[in-house]
Amino acid sequence: MLILVIVVLVLGGFELFEGPKWKQSKTILPQIVGMWTGPDSPQIVTAENIFEYMDGAGELYLGYQFDYLEVYEYRAQNQPEILVELYFMKASDDAFGLLSLDWGGEPVKLNPASRGEHSIDDSQWPQVLYGEGLLRLWSDNVYARVMATRETSESKKAVLTLGRLITEDRKNPSPPNLMDKLPASFEPNWILRRDRVSFFRSHLILNSLYYLGHENMLELDLTSEGVSAPYEKRDSSGDLQRIQVLHLGYADPTRAENALVHFHRVYLAEHPPPEHSDFSLKVVNVFPLEDGWMGYRLKENTLAFVFECPIQETVRTILEQIN
Amino acid sequence: MAKEKKPVTRRDFLRGTLGTTLGASLIGSKFLKAGGMTTGGVASDSSLVTIVRDKGAMDSDNTVNSDVLKAMLDETLTKFTGKPTAKDAWLSLVTPEDTIGLVPTPHLNPTHQEVVDAVKSSLIEAGIPEEKILGAQGGPDKPKACTALIGLPGLKAHWLTGIGTVMKLYILYSGSPRNYHDENSAKLGEIWNYPFVKGKTKLVLVDALHPLCDKGPQPDPRYKWPYNGLIAGTDPVAVETVCLRIIMEKRKAMRGEDWPLSPPPLCVETADKVYGLGTSNWESIKVEHYGWDQDLLLG
Numbered sequence: 001m002l003i004l005v006i007v008v009l010v011l012g013g014f015e016l017f018e019g020p021k022w023k024q025s026k027t028i029l030p031q032i033v034g035m036w037t038g039p040d041s042p043q044i045v046t047a048e049n050i051f052e053y054m055d056g057a058g059e060l061y062l063g064y065q066f067d068y069l070e071v072y073e074y075r076a077q078n079q080p081e082i083l084v085e086l087y088f089m090k091a092s093d094d095a096f097g098l099l100s101l102d103w104g105g106e107p108v109k110l111n112p113a114s115r116g117e118h119s120i121d122d123s124q125w126p127q128v129l130y131g132e133g134l135l136r137l138w139s140d141n142v143y144a145r146v147m148a149t150r151e152t153s154e155s156k157k158a159v160l161t162l163g164r165l166i167t168e169d170r171k172n173p174s175p176p177n178l179m180d181k182l183p184a185s186f187e188p189n190w191i192l193r194r195d196r197v198s199f200f201r202s203h204l205i206l207n208s209l210y211y212l213g214h215e216n217m218l219e220l221d222l223t224s225e226g227v228s229a230p231y232e233k234r235d236s237s238g239d240l241q242r243i244q245v246l247h248l249g250y251a252d253p254t255r256a257e258n259a260l261v262h263f264h265r266v267y268l269a270e271h272p273p274p275e276h277s278d279f280s281l282k283v284v285n286v287f288p289l290e291d292g293w294m295g296y297r298l299k300e301n302t303l304a305f306v307f308e309c310p311i312q313e314t315v316r317t318i319l320e321q322i323n
Numbered sequence: 324m325a326k327e328k329k330p331v332t333r334r335d336f337l338r339g340t341l342g343t344t345l346g347a348s349l350i351g352s353k354f355l356k357a358g359g360m361t362t363g364g365v366a367s368d369s370s371l372v373t374i375v376r377d378k379g380a381m382d383s384d385n386t387v388n389s390d391v392l393k394a395m396l397d398e399t400l401t402k403f404t405g406k407p408t409a410k411d412a413w414l415s416l417v418t419p420e421d422t423i424g425l426v427p428t429p430h431l432n433p434t435h436q437e438v439v440d441a442v443k444s445s446l447i448e449a450g451i452p453e454e455k456i457l458g459a460q461g462g463p464d465k466p467k468a469c470t471a472l473i474g475l476p477g478l479k480a481h482w483l484t485g486i487g488t489v490m491k492l493y494i495l496y497s498g499s500p501r502n503y504h505d506e507n508s509a510k511l512g513e514i515w516n517y518p519f520v521k522g523k524t525k526l527v528l529v530d531a532l533h534p535l536c537d538k539g540p541q542p543d544p545r546y547k548w549p550y551n552g553l554i555a556g557t558d559p560v561a562v563e564t565v566c567l568r569i570i571m572e573k574r575k576a577m578r579g580e581d582w583p584l585s586p587p588p589l590c591v592e593t594a595d596k597v598y599g600l601g602t603s604n605w606e607s608i609k610v611e612h613y614g615w616d617q618d619l620l621l622g
Contacts, residue, residue: 055430057540059504060482104545132544145541150384208482211585213332240580266330290337 029072029084029165034158036074036082045069063202064097065090065222067141074158080133080150084162087143093176093225096125097199098143099136101209104195105129110137110164125175128163135159139167175199178227178249181323186314190231190243197229210244210307217266218303219259223251231318243292243314244307247322253301260298274298286315295319331509336587345509345593370602372556372565373403374612374619380532380551387437387532395614396441399528399555402613413449416525417471423451424459424469424523426492431542432479432535438553439475442528463498467519474527474559478534478550480570484508485588489527489563496520509589512598515559527562529554536573548573551615560594560601561608565621567591568605572620 031038043053046068050058053069061069072084089095107126128137133151137144146162148155176199185191198209201224203216209228212218220226226248235241250256257276260283264273274283286295292308295315304322309315335341375398379391400412417423425442427434447453459465459472466472474492481487483504490511494500497514514520531554537546550569556562567588574582595603602608612619 054541057431057482060540102543134544147542147544151544204483207586209585211333211587213330214586215330215332217330217332267332267334290334 029162033074033082033161033165035076035079035154036158037076038072038074038084042070042072042086045071059204061087061098063200063205064094065201066094074162076154076158079152080148080155082146082148082155082158082162084166085145086166087145089141089143092138092141092171092173093199094201095138095141095143096175097201099127099129099138100125100198101200101205102136103129103197105131105134105136108160110160110167125179128167130156130160133159135163137163137167140170140173142166142170176225176227178225178247181247182227182229182245183321186231186318186321189233190314190318191233193230193232197227200226200228206246210246213266215266217259217263218248219250219255219262220248224255225249241310243309243318244305245318245322246303246305246307248303248305250301250303256298256301256303260296260303263296284316284319286312288312297322331589341589341592345589345597370556370558370561370608371403372554372558372561372608372610373399374531374552374554374565374610375399375402376550376552376612376615376619378551378615378617381549385533385549387435389437389441392437392441392532393445395553396445396528398613399553400445402611403526403555409445410449413446413451417446417451417473419450419452419455421451421455421471422469423456423525424466424472425456425475426459426465426472427475427530428477428487428492429460431481431487431539432477432533432547434475434477434530435532438528438530438532442473442475461495463496463519466493466496466517466523469523471525472520472523474524474529476527476529478529478531478554478566478569480536480539480584482540483586484511484590485584485586486563486567486570486591488529488566489559490515490590490594492527492559493520509593509597511590512594512600515594515600516598524559525557527556527559529562529566531566531569534570534573536570536577546577550618550620558601558608560591560603562601563591563594564603564605564608565610568622569620572622576618576620 029038031040045053047062047066050061067088067090070086074082108128108130110128133148133155135146144166146159148159179199182192200206201220201222203218203220206226226246229245230242231245232240232242250259261273264271268287271287283298286293292310293312293315295306297304297319304319306315306318329344331341331344335344375395377391377395379388380395381387397409400409401407404412404415406412406415423446425439427439443456446456457469459469476488476492479487484491493514494503494511496517497503503511531550531552533547534550535547537543554562554565591603594600610621
């Protein structure tokens with residue numbers, strides 16, 4: 001027993017002396033990229049000093065499971081500067097979530113150095129997006145922004161090269177499981193807007209996607225996860241209709257139940273929440289609100305919501321079809 | 324007994340009860356408007372907002388042409404005040420005895436230094452001693468050192484407050500800017516009513532040369548465009564309302580459909596209805612535009 005204790009202490013001591021996690025980063029970008037020269041080591045930003053680095057933007061990254069940030073600045077004569085920010089997150093779902101906040105840009109595949117070019121990415125969820133000098137990508141647990149202050153043909157080449165270097169030898173995990181729970185369409189003719197689907201954990205980020213209220217009425221935190229998904233269809237007169245679906249997952253059923261009660265108190269104050277005894281079953285409710293029918297389904301540790309639906313029965317249909 | 328604060332939700336916007344809900348939640352603030360009269364902001368009855376644009380204000384690399392900018396500034400001053408020269412215009416707003424604070428915005432879509440320099444030069448030409456023109460962006464000590472303020476915000480949306488242009492300009496004067504995010508962004512107007520700020524703002528001149536229409540939080544070149552404009556007024560809420568209109572129209576043009584700001588900009592309505600700083604009613608705002616009129620984005 002004493003030997004076991006000593007072994008554990010020794011191994012623990014090795015871990016203590018390994019140093020901060022960011023020092024173990026495998027990403028070491030080269031100092032020279034084309035015409036550009038960068039630092040021999042990056043600036044490191046942690047959760048403690050992220051607000052000094054980026055003021056209000058820090059809350060975005062803290063709204064996911066942020067670990068640390070590496071910053072590289074590249075400069076070249078007569079060329080725009082290139083800023084590289086590598087956000088190391090605690091899980092790949094969080095890196096994916098950051099990219100999912102904006103699917104705009106050209107999806108690209110960063111091919112191996114031997115081929116030296118890039119091609120269009122037509123996969124289900126792009127991993128790399130480029131537009132007007134800005135490259136954004138998700139690679140395992142890294143979300144990266146590589147931005148030239150001005151786009152030139154040379155800077156684009158350098159930006160894409162940096163993107164390739166960032167993604168080399170990284171794992172390629174699947175997107176968050178919650179992303180697969182929503183059907184591509186509902187009857188009649190409601191089609192998912194894939195380019196507007198986002199993964200989040202924080203109520204601040206939810207509000208930037210679909211504003212419900214400033215209070216954290218859904219009790220979201222870093223142990224929870226959510227998908228924001230709009231669906232659209234054209235009505236008989238050709239006008240565009242849109243409904244909003246939210247699908248949330250919590251650490252356990254109790255948290256989901258508490259969130260529903262809180263939501264009722266803030267958003268549905270005129271309707272009492274379900275009785276606690278109902279929470280052992282699946283709970284589905286639908287209400288008429290100012291902008292259409294709104295409904296929710298509580299099932300185990302998940303909550304699904306439909307907002308702005310023009311037809312009451314469609315709300316129930318949608319809630320039944322969410323996995 | 325303390326009144327329970329009722330949280331603002333999407334439904335308040337849909338019902339049109341935002342002002343009531345926010346007003347109720349802010350009861351107790353000594354910086355609310357008193358008796359329905361405007362107590363802060365700028366000393367002006369006008370809700371005139373001018374927009375001066377010149378296609379040549381920036382080149383294809385978005386480098387500012389200082390000569391063109393100076394001409395735009397001169398036109399802004401004379402058109403807004405109705406005075407014949409920029410010097411006369413300035414002297415109708417400030418005096419050589421004033422200590423004038425210039426208040427640019429440093430983050431996300433920062434005010435062009437060329438705009439700050441042009442304003443400073445113009446003030447000096449008007450006879451304001453250079454030592455009486457201070458940089459006044461920062462903590463509470465900045466406005467306390469000034470008798471007049473000239474707001475010079477960059478036009479931008481903001482991911483936490485919807486819009487981050489005029490009402491957010493003085494957030495650092497609070498000494499605790501993080502207290503004014505989220506729902507508390509509705510309280511941004513109260514900073515304009517602080518005793519050491521109230522009544523000092525003589526002009527709000529928005530740098531609309533290269534605005535940002537999506538919220539950030541970091542700059543994204545896809546959402547910036549060369550509007551090449553200066554937007555001016557003495558009613559900060561009216562100026563913000565015009566800025567908001569431009570951002571919304573640009574977003575709509577980009578997507579081909581309505582693209583609302585989320586979260587919605589609570590601060591604009593409360594600045595009007597709770598803090599009495601000016602008008603957010605489009606019908607009560609007179610917009611005069613001069614110069615380049617392509618894609619004016621006023622709806």
